[in-house]
Amino acid sequence: MSPIASLERAPDRLRVTWSDGGHDDFHHVWLRDNCRCETCRDPAAGERLFDTVSVSSDLEPRTVTAADDLVIEWDDGHVSSFPSRWLREHAYGPAARAARAAQPTLWDASIAQDPPHISLAQIDASDEGRRRWLRLIRDYGFAIVLDVPTREDAVVQLAERIAFVQETNFGRTFEVVSKPDPNNLAYTSHRLFSHTDIPNRHSAVNLQLLHCIQNDATGGESILVDGFEAARRLQATDPDAFELLRTVEVPWRFQDDDTEIQNRFPVLHTDRDGRLVEIRLNTGIMAPLDTDPELVVPFYRALRTFGLLLRDPDLEYHFRMAPGHCQVFDNQRVLHARAAFDPSTGRRHLQGCYVDKDDALGRLRTLERQLAASDSVGVAAGDGPASHDARGGGHLPSTSR
Numbered sequence: 405m406s407p408i409a410s411l412e413r414a415p416d417r418l419r420v421t422w423s424d425g426g427h428d429d430f431h432h433v434w435l436r437d438n439c440r441c442e443t444c445r446d447p448a449a450g451e452r453l454f455d456t457v458s459v460s461s462d463l464e465p466r467t468v469t470a471a472d473d474l475v476i477e478w479d480d481g482h483v484s485s486f487p488s489r490w491l492r493e494h495a496y497g498p499a500a501r502a503a504r505a506a507q508p509t510l511w512d513a514s515i516a517q518d519p520p521h522i523s524l525a526q527i528d529a530s531d532e533g534r535r536r537w538l539r540l541i542r543d544y545g546f547a548i549v550l551d552v553p554t555r556e557d558a559v560v561q562l563a564e565r566i567a568f569v570q571e572t573n574f575g576r577t578f579e580v581v582s583k584p585d586p587n588n589l590a591y592t593s594h595r596l597f598s599h600t601d602i603p604n605r606h607s608a609v610n611l612q613l614l615h616c617i618q619n620d621a622t623g624g625e626s627i628l629v630d631g632f633e634a635a636r637r638l639q640a641t642d643p644d645a646f647e648l649l650r651t652v653e654v655p656w657r658f659q660d661d662d663t664e665i666q667n668r669f670p671v672l673h674t675d676r677d678g679r680l681v682e683i684r685l686n687t688g689i690m691a692p693l694d695t696d697p698e699l700v701v702p703f704y705r706a707l708r709t710f711g712l713l714l715r716d717p718d719l720e721y722h723f724r725m726a727p728g729h730c731q732v733f734d735n736q737r738v739l740h741a742r743a744a745f746d747p748s749t750g751r752r753h754l755q756g757c758y759v760d761k762d763d764a765l766g767r768l769r770t771l772e773r774q775l776a777a778s779d780s781v782g783v784a785a786g787d788g789p790a791s792h793d794a795r796g797g798g799h800l801p802s803t804s805r
Contacts, residue, residue: 407422407423407472407488407489407492408420408421408422408423408470408471408472408474408488409421409422409423409425411468411470411474413465413468414429416431416432416433416461416462417429417430417431417432418430418432418435418465418468418474420470420474420491422492426499428491428492428495428496428497428500429497430491430495432463432464432465433459433460433461433463434496435476435484435486436459436463436478436482436484437452437454437456437459438486438494439454439482439484440484440485440486440490441483441484441485443482444484463478463479464478464479465477465478465479466478466479466481470488472487472488473485473486473487473488474486474488474491498677501677502677505677505679506542508542508543508544508545508632508737509543509544510630510632510633510636511544511630511633511721512630512633512718512719513717513718513719513720513721513722515544515721516721516722516723519548519721519723520540520543520544520546520547520548521540521547521548521549521550522536522537522540522547522548522549522550523549523550523551524549524550524551524552524562525551527549527565528565531771531774531775532775534565534767534771535768535771535772535775537549537732538566538764538765538767538768538771539768541611541732541733541734541764542764542765542768544630545630545632545733545734545737545738546628546731546732546733546734546738547732547733548729548730548731548732549562549729549730549732550728550729551728552615552728552729552730553728554616554617554618554727554728555617556617556755557577557755558615558617558755559577559613559614559615559730559755559756559757560576560577560757562613562615562730562732563613563757563758563759566611566759566763566764566767567759567760567763567764567767568759568760568763569757569758569759570609570610570757570758570759570760572602572605572609572758573658573662573663573665576757577755577756577757578755578756578757579753579754579755580614580752580753580754580755580756581751581752581753581754582745582747582752593621593624593744593745593746593747593752594744595741595742595743595744596740596741596742597687597688597711597714597715597741598627598629598685598711598714598715598720598739598740598741599685599686599687599688599739599740599741600631600683600684600685600686600735600736600739600740601686601735601758602658602686602735603656603667603669603684603685603686603689604656604657604658604665604666604667604689605665605667606667608669608682608684608735608736609735609758610734610735610736610758610759610760610761610762610764611732611733611734611735611758611759611760611761611764612731612732612733612735612740612756612757612758613730613731613732613756613757613758613759614626614725614730614731614740614754614755614756615729615730615754615755615756616725616726616727616728616729616730616753616754617727617753617754617755618727618750618751618752618753619724619725619726619727619750619752619753619754620749620750620751620752621745621746621747621749621750621751621752622745622746622749622750623743623744623745623746624724624725624742624743624744624745624752625722625723625724625742625743626722626723626724626725626731626740626741626742627720627721627722627740627741627742627743628720628721628731628733628738628739628740628741629714629719629720629721629738629739629740629741630719630737630738631683631685631714631737631738631739632680632683632737633719634710634713634714634716634719634739635672635680635683635710636680637713638709638710638713642706642709644702644706645705645706645709645710646672646706648699648702648703648706649670649671649672649703649706649707649710650670650671650672650673650674651670652670652671652695652699652703653668653669653670653695654668654669654670654671654684654690654693655667655668655690655691655692655693655694656668656669656684656686656689656690656691657689657690657691658689666691668694669684670684671683671684671685671707671710681736682736682737683736683737683739684736685710685714685739687707687711714739720741725754734761735758736761
Protein backbone atom coordinates (compact mmCIF):
# COMPACT_ATOMS: atom_id res chain seq x y z
CA MET A 405 0.00 0.00 0.00
CA SER A 406 1.39 3.39 -0.97
CA PRO A 407 2.10 5.77 1.94
CA ILE A 408 0.30 8.46 -0.09
CA ALA A 409 -3.42 7.78 -0.33
CA SER A 410 -4.43 10.82 -2.37
CA LEU A 411 -3.44 14.28 -3.59
CA GLU A 412 -5.43 17.46 -3.76
CA ARG A 413 -4.23 20.45 -5.73
CA ALA A 414 -4.81 24.04 -4.63
CA PRO A 415 -3.67 27.29 -6.29
CA ASP A 416 -0.44 27.53 -4.26
CA ARG A 417 0.02 24.11 -2.66
CA LEU A 418 -0.55 20.36 -2.66
CA ARG A 419 -2.43 18.56 0.09
CA VAL A 420 -1.09 15.05 0.68
CA THR A 421 -3.39 12.61 2.45
CA TRP A 422 -1.46 9.72 3.92
CA SER A 423 -2.60 6.13 4.02
CA ASP A 424 -3.17 6.38 7.80
CA GLY A 425 -5.64 9.24 7.30
CA GLY A 426 -3.36 12.13 8.23
CA HIS A 427 -2.65 14.94 5.84
CA ASP A 428 -0.10 17.72 5.27
CA ASP A 429 0.06 20.73 2.98
CA PHE A 430 3.17 21.50 0.92
CA HIS A 431 3.43 24.81 -0.91
CA HIS A 432 4.67 24.78 -4.48
CA VAL A 433 7.45 27.26 -3.71
CA TRP A 434 8.62 25.07 -0.79
CA LEU A 435 8.63 21.94 -2.93
CA ARG A 436 10.59 23.57 -5.74
CA ASP A 437 13.14 25.00 -3.35
CA ASN A 438 13.65 21.59 -1.72
CA CYS A 439 14.17 19.55 -4.86
CA ARG A 440 16.70 16.80 -4.06
CA CYS A 441 18.03 16.14 -7.57
CA GLU A 442 21.74 16.47 -8.41
CA THR A 443 21.07 19.59 -10.46
CA CYS A 444 19.62 21.32 -7.42
CA ARG A 445 21.83 19.78 -4.69
CA ASP A 446 25.50 18.95 -4.65
CA PRO A 447 25.52 15.15 -4.19
CA ALA A 448 28.64 15.18 -1.99
CA ALA A 449 28.14 18.26 0.18
CA GLY A 450 24.34 17.99 0.19
CA GLU A 451 24.11 21.76 -0.06
CA ARG A 452 21.69 23.63 -2.27
CA LEU A 453 22.89 24.63 -5.74
CA PHE A 454 19.48 25.91 -6.72
CA ASP A 455 18.99 29.66 -6.39
CA THR A 456 16.23 30.03 -3.80
CA VAL A 457 15.76 33.69 -4.71
CA SER A 458 14.76 32.66 -8.23
CA VAL A 459 11.66 30.76 -7.08
CA SER A 460 8.55 32.55 -8.29
CA SER A 461 5.72 32.81 -5.77
CA ASP A 462 3.21 31.87 -8.50
CA LEU A 463 5.10 28.74 -9.55
CA GLU A 464 2.81 25.84 -10.52
CA PRO A 465 3.30 22.14 -11.31
CA ARG A 466 2.48 20.95 -14.79
CA THR A 467 1.85 17.36 -13.64
CA VAL A 468 1.83 15.61 -10.26
CA THR A 469 1.93 11.86 -9.65
CA ALA A 470 2.30 9.87 -6.45
CA ALA A 471 3.15 6.31 -5.50
CA ASP A 472 6.01 5.68 -3.12
CA ASP A 473 7.43 8.97 -4.36
CA LEU A 474 5.80 12.29 -5.12
CA VAL A 475 6.90 13.30 -8.63
CA ILE A 476 6.32 16.83 -9.92
CA GLU A 477 6.98 18.20 -13.39
CA TRP A 478 7.16 21.96 -13.12
CA ASP A 479 5.95 24.41 -15.73
CA ASP A 480 9.56 25.05 -16.80
CA GLY A 481 10.07 21.32 -17.48
CA HIS A 482 12.17 20.55 -14.38
CA VAL A 483 11.23 17.33 -12.57
CA SER A 484 11.41 16.93 -8.79
CA SER A 485 10.99 13.64 -6.94
CA PHE A 486 10.32 13.37 -3.20
CA PRO A 487 10.36 10.06 -1.31
CA SER A 488 7.16 9.92 0.72
CA ARG A 489 9.08 9.16 3.94
CA TRP A 490 11.30 12.22 3.46
CA LEU A 491 8.28 14.35 2.69
CA ARG A 492 6.46 13.33 5.85
CA GLU A 493 9.55 13.77 8.01
CA HIS A 494 9.79 17.37 6.80
CA ALA A 495 6.10 18.32 6.93
CA TYR A 496 5.76 21.73 8.52
CA GLY A 497 2.16 21.99 9.68
CA PRO A 498 1.50 22.65 13.40
CA ALA A 499 0.92 18.99 14.25
CA ALA A 500 4.06 17.86 12.43
CA ARG A 501 6.20 20.54 14.09
CA ALA A 502 4.80 19.63 17.51
CA ALA A 503 5.56 15.95 16.93
CA ARG A 504 9.18 16.76 16.05
CA ALA A 505 9.73 19.16 18.95
CA ALA A 506 12.06 18.12 21.75
CA GLN A 507 10.19 16.47 24.61
CA PRO A 508 12.33 16.96 27.72
CA THR A 509 11.77 14.61 30.64
CA LEU A 510 10.82 16.96 33.47
CA TRP A 511 11.83 15.98 37.00
CA ASP A 512 11.70 17.00 40.63
CA ALA A 513 13.40 15.98 43.88
CA SER A 514 12.26 12.39 43.45
CA ILE A 515 14.95 11.96 40.80
CA ALA A 516 17.33 11.38 43.72
CA GLN A 517 16.00 7.80 43.83
CA ASP A 518 17.58 7.08 40.43
CA PRO A 519 19.45 10.05 38.95
CA PRO A 520 20.68 9.82 35.36
CA HIS A 521 24.20 8.50 35.55
CA ILE A 522 26.72 6.60 33.53
CA SER A 523 30.31 5.51 34.10
CA LEU A 524 33.23 6.74 32.05
CA ALA A 525 33.96 3.12 31.12
CA GLN A 526 30.46 2.79 29.63
CA ILE A 527 30.91 5.98 27.62
CA ASP A 528 34.20 4.76 26.22
CA ALA A 529 33.10 1.18 25.60
CA SER A 530 31.07 1.85 22.45
CA ASP A 531 29.17 4.31 20.31
CA GLU A 532 26.05 3.07 22.09
CA GLY A 533 27.55 4.20 25.41
CA ARG A 534 28.29 7.64 24.02
CA ARG A 535 24.78 7.85 22.59
CA ARG A 536 23.28 6.85 25.96
CA TRP A 537 25.27 9.57 27.71
CA LEU A 538 24.19 12.29 25.28
CA ARG A 539 20.57 11.15 25.41
CA LEU A 540 20.56 11.53 29.18
CA ILE A 541 21.82 15.07 28.87
CA ARG A 542 19.29 15.85 26.13
CA ASP A 543 16.30 14.33 27.92
CA TYR A 544 16.96 15.12 31.59
CA GLY A 545 19.15 18.16 31.14
CA PHE A 546 21.96 16.53 33.11
CA ALA A 547 23.90 13.35 33.73
CA ILE A 548 26.47 12.41 36.34
CA VAL A 549 29.54 10.68 34.98
CA LEU A 550 31.21 8.30 37.43
CA ASP A 551 34.79 7.13 37.83
CA VAL A 552 36.45 10.07 36.05
CA PRO A 553 40.17 10.18 37.00
CA THR A 554 40.81 12.66 39.82
CA ARG A 555 43.45 14.67 38.02
CA GLU A 556 43.37 18.14 36.61
CA ASP A 557 42.33 18.40 32.96
CA ALA A 558 40.38 15.13 33.16
CA VAL A 559 37.30 17.33 32.74
CA VAL A 560 38.72 18.65 29.46
CA GLN A 561 39.34 15.14 28.21
CA LEU A 562 35.75 14.22 29.09
CA ALA A 563 34.42 17.35 27.37
CA GLU A 564 36.42 16.60 24.24
CA ARG A 565 34.58 13.31 23.92
CA ILE A 566 31.74 15.60 22.82
CA ALA A 567 33.40 18.58 21.10
CA PHE A 568 35.84 21.41 21.57
CA VAL A 569 35.93 23.20 24.92
CA GLN A 570 34.16 26.57 24.83
CA GLU A 571 36.54 29.20 26.22
CA THR A 572 35.22 32.22 28.17
CA ASN A 573 36.70 35.13 30.10
CA PHE A 574 37.25 32.62 32.94
CA GLY A 575 39.60 30.66 30.69
CA ARG A 576 39.46 27.24 29.09
CA THR A 577 38.82 25.68 32.49
CA PHE A 578 38.00 27.18 35.86
CA GLU A 579 38.87 26.03 39.37
CA VAL A 580 36.01 26.03 41.86
CA VAL A 581 37.94 26.51 45.09
CA SER A 582 37.78 28.98 47.93
CA LYS A 583 40.51 31.55 47.33
CA PRO A 584 41.38 35.10 48.37
CA ASP A 585 40.22 38.07 46.28
CA PRO A 586 37.76 36.09 44.13
CA ASN A 587 36.17 37.65 41.04
CA ASN A 588 33.19 35.29 41.30
CA LEU A 589 31.16 33.94 44.23
CA ALA A 590 31.86 30.39 43.02
CA TYR A 591 35.43 30.93 44.24
CA THR A 592 34.29 31.47 47.82
CA SER A 593 32.83 29.18 50.48
CA HIS A 594 29.47 31.01 50.46
CA ARG A 595 26.15 29.41 49.70
CA LEU A 596 25.22 29.79 46.05
CA PHE A 597 21.54 30.08 45.15
CA SER A 598 20.19 28.28 42.11
CA HIS A 599 21.50 30.01 39.00
CA THR A 600 22.69 29.64 35.44
CA ASP A 601 26.22 30.60 34.55
CA ILE A 602 27.21 33.66 32.54
CA PRO A 603 23.79 34.99 31.45
CA ASN A 604 25.58 38.22 30.52
CA ARG A 605 27.12 36.77 27.35
CA HIS A 606 25.24 37.19 24.08
CA SER A 607 25.98 33.56 23.29
CA ALA A 608 25.23 31.96 26.64
CA VAL A 609 27.35 29.01 27.68
CA ASN A 610 25.47 25.76 27.08
CA LEU A 611 26.72 22.52 28.57
CA GLN A 612 28.68 22.82 31.78
CA LEU A 613 30.93 20.15 33.23
CA LEU A 614 31.93 20.20 36.93
CA HIS A 615 34.42 17.51 37.93
CA CYS A 616 35.14 16.73 41.57
CA ILE A 617 38.87 16.30 42.23
CA GLN A 618 38.76 16.60 46.02
CA ASN A 619 35.94 17.14 48.53
CA ASP A 620 37.01 16.89 52.16
CA ALA A 621 35.32 20.02 53.48
CA THR A 622 32.27 19.96 55.68
CA GLY A 623 29.20 21.16 53.77
CA GLY A 624 29.20 22.17 50.13
CA GLU A 625 26.41 19.82 49.00
CA SER A 626 25.49 20.25 45.34
CA ILE A 627 21.95 21.09 44.25
CA LEU A 628 20.37 20.80 40.80
CA VAL A 629 16.91 22.04 39.81
CA ASP A 630 15.02 21.40 36.58
CA GLY A 631 14.27 24.99 35.58
CA PHE A 632 11.84 23.83 32.91
CA GLU A 633 9.73 22.02 35.52
CA ALA A 634 9.83 25.07 37.80
CA ALA A 635 8.80 27.31 34.88
CA ARG A 636 5.99 24.89 34.00
CA ARG A 637 4.63 25.20 37.53
CA LEU A 638 5.00 28.97 37.42
CA GLN A 639 3.05 29.21 34.18
CA ALA A 640 0.31 26.96 35.59
CA THR A 641 -0.07 28.86 38.86
CA ASP A 642 0.89 32.42 37.94
CA PRO A 643 0.76 33.02 34.18
CA ASP A 644 1.21 36.77 34.63
CA ALA A 645 4.52 36.21 36.42
CA PHE A 646 5.62 33.82 33.67
CA GLU A 647 4.79 36.42 31.03
CA LEU A 648 6.73 39.15 32.83
CA LEU A 649 9.81 36.96 33.12
CA ARG A 650 9.43 36.11 29.44
CA THR A 651 9.12 39.69 28.21
CA VAL A 652 11.02 42.02 30.55
CA GLU A 653 14.66 42.34 29.48
CA VAL A 654 17.05 42.09 32.41
CA PRO A 655 20.52 43.70 32.33
CA TRP A 656 23.20 41.11 33.17
CA ARG A 657 26.72 42.34 33.83
CA PHE A 658 30.05 40.81 34.81
CA GLN A 659 32.97 43.07 35.66
CA ASP A 660 36.44 42.56 37.09
CA ASP A 661 39.78 44.31 36.62
CA ASP A 662 40.22 42.98 33.09
CA THR A 663 36.72 42.29 31.77
CA GLU A 664 33.30 43.85 31.45
CA ILE A 665 30.62 41.93 29.57
CA GLN A 666 26.99 43.03 29.66
CA ASN A 667 23.80 42.23 27.77
CA ARG A 668 20.05 42.34 28.21
CA PHE A 669 17.91 39.21 28.08
CA PRO A 670 14.69 38.06 29.77
CA VAL A 671 14.84 35.34 32.40
CA LEU A 672 12.70 33.00 30.28
CA HIS A 673 12.94 32.58 26.52
CA THR A 674 10.31 30.78 24.46
CA ASP A 675 10.20 29.80 20.81
CA ARG A 676 7.54 30.78 18.27
CA ASP A 677 5.29 27.95 19.48
CA GLY A 678 5.50 29.07 23.11
CA ARG A 679 7.83 26.29 24.26
CA LEU A 680 10.44 27.25 26.83
CA VAL A 681 13.93 26.89 25.35
CA GLU A 682 16.22 28.82 27.69
CA ILE A 683 16.53 30.19 31.22
CA ARG A 684 18.95 32.95 32.20
CA LEU A 685 19.01 33.67 35.91
CA ASN A 686 21.87 34.74 38.13
CA THR A 687 20.87 37.42 40.60
CA GLY A 688 24.49 37.78 41.68
CA ILE A 689 25.33 39.56 38.42
CA MET A 690 21.97 41.18 37.70
CA ALA A 691 22.67 44.84 37.01
CA PRO A 692 20.23 47.52 38.21
CA LEU A 693 16.91 46.89 36.49
CA ASP A 694 16.31 49.32 33.65
CA THR A 695 12.75 48.99 32.41
CA ASP A 696 9.40 50.78 32.32
CA PRO A 697 8.70 52.15 35.84
CA GLU A 698 5.29 50.49 36.03
CA LEU A 699 6.93 47.08 35.47
CA VAL A 700 9.50 47.28 38.27
CA VAL A 701 7.36 46.10 41.19
CA PRO A 702 5.47 43.43 39.15
CA PHE A 703 8.78 42.14 37.79
CA TYR A 704 10.36 41.78 41.23
CA ARG A 705 7.21 40.06 42.43
CA ALA A 706 7.42 37.62 39.52
CA LEU A 707 11.12 37.05 40.12
CA ARG A 708 10.49 36.32 43.79
CA THR A 709 7.73 33.85 42.91
CA PHE A 710 9.97 32.00 40.49
CA GLY A 711 12.94 32.13 42.85
CA LEU A 712 10.95 30.58 45.68
CA LEU A 713 9.77 27.84 43.33
CA LEU A 714 13.39 27.08 42.46
CA ARG A 715 14.13 26.68 46.19
CA ASP A 716 11.14 24.43 46.84
CA PRO A 717 12.52 21.23 48.43
CA ASP A 718 10.12 19.30 46.20
CA LEU A 719 12.17 20.43 43.18
CA GLU A 720 15.74 20.32 44.49
CA TYR A 721 18.01 17.33 43.91
CA HIS A 722 20.63 17.40 46.68
CA PHE A 723 23.79 15.28 46.56
CA ARG A 724 27.38 15.35 47.67
CA MET A 725 30.03 15.27 44.98
CA ALA A 726 32.61 12.56 45.50
CA PRO A 727 36.05 12.52 43.87
CA GLY A 728 35.68 11.13 40.36
CA HIS A 729 32.13 12.36 39.86
CA CYS A 730 31.43 14.88 37.09
CA GLN A 731 28.18 16.76 36.65
CA VAL A 732 27.33 17.49 33.01
CA PHE A 733 24.29 19.72 32.71
CA ASP A 734 22.46 21.98 30.30
CA ASN A 735 23.15 25.45 31.64
CA GLN A 736 20.17 26.82 29.70
CA ARG A 737 17.76 24.49 31.50
CA VAL A 738 19.16 23.09 34.76
CA LEU A 739 20.03 25.56 37.49
CA HIS A 740 22.76 24.64 39.94
CA ALA A 741 23.43 25.68 43.50
CA ARG A 742 25.72 24.86 46.42
CA ALA A 743 25.45 24.84 50.17
CA ALA A 744 28.04 26.81 52.11
CA PHE A 745 31.10 24.90 53.23
CA ASP A 746 33.85 25.30 55.80
CA PRO A 747 37.25 25.48 54.08
CA SER A 748 39.01 25.01 57.42
CA THR A 749 37.75 21.41 57.57
CA GLY A 750 39.32 20.29 54.29
CA ARG A 751 39.86 21.15 50.66
CA ARG A 752 37.02 21.27 48.14
CA HIS A 753 38.22 21.41 44.54
CA LEU A 754 36.05 21.13 41.44
CA GLN A 755 37.29 21.86 37.94
CA GLY A 756 34.88 23.00 35.27
CA CYS A 757 34.57 23.83 31.60
CA TYR A 758 31.91 24.43 28.95
CA VAL A 759 30.93 22.77 25.68
CA ASP A 760 28.56 24.10 23.02
CA LYS A 761 25.21 22.30 23.14
CA ASP A 762 24.83 22.49 19.37
CA ASP A 763 27.95 20.34 19.07
CA ALA A 764 26.63 17.87 21.64
CA LEU A 765 23.25 17.51 19.93
CA GLY A 766 24.96 17.28 16.56
CA ARG A 767 27.17 14.51 17.88
CA LEU A 768 24.09 12.70 19.19
CA ARG A 769 22.29 12.97 15.83
CA THR A 770 25.36 11.64 14.05
CA LEU A 771 25.64 8.68 16.43
CA GLU A 772 21.94 7.90 16.08
CA ARG A 773 22.17 8.00 12.30
CA GLN A 774 25.21 5.73 12.30
CA LEU A 775 23.75 3.30 14.84
CA ALA A 776 20.42 3.19 12.99
CA ALA A 777 22.28 2.22 9.82
CA SER A 778 24.18 -0.43 11.77
CA ASP A 779 20.97 -1.76 13.34
CA SER A 780 19.31 -2.04 9.92
CA VAL A 781 22.25 -4.12 8.72
CA GLY A 782 21.94 -6.30 11.82
CA VAL A 783 18.22 -6.80 11.29
CA ALA A 784 18.83 -7.75 7.69
CA ALA A 785 21.35 -10.32 8.93
CA GLY A 786 18.86 -11.71 11.44
CA ASP A 787 19.91 -9.80 14.56
CA GLY A 788 17.23 -7.57 16.08
CA PRO A 789 18.14 -4.19 17.60
CA ALA A 790 19.15 -4.32 21.23
CA SER A 791 17.12 -2.66 23.97
CA HIS A 792 19.18 -0.23 26.02
CA ASP A 793 18.52 1.16 29.49
CA ALA A 794 19.29 4.88 29.51
CA ARG A 795 20.81 4.78 33.00
CA GLY A 796 23.21 2.40 34.55
CA GLY A 797 26.42 1.33 36.15
CA GLY A 798 28.68 2.53 38.90
CA HIS A 799 28.14 3.94 42.39
CA LEU A 800 25.73 6.84 42.64
CA PRO A 801 26.42 10.08 44.49
CA SER A 802 24.96 10.01 47.97
CA THR A 803 21.97 12.27 48.51
CA SER A 804 22.06 14.87 51.23
CA ARG A 805 19.41 17.14 52.66
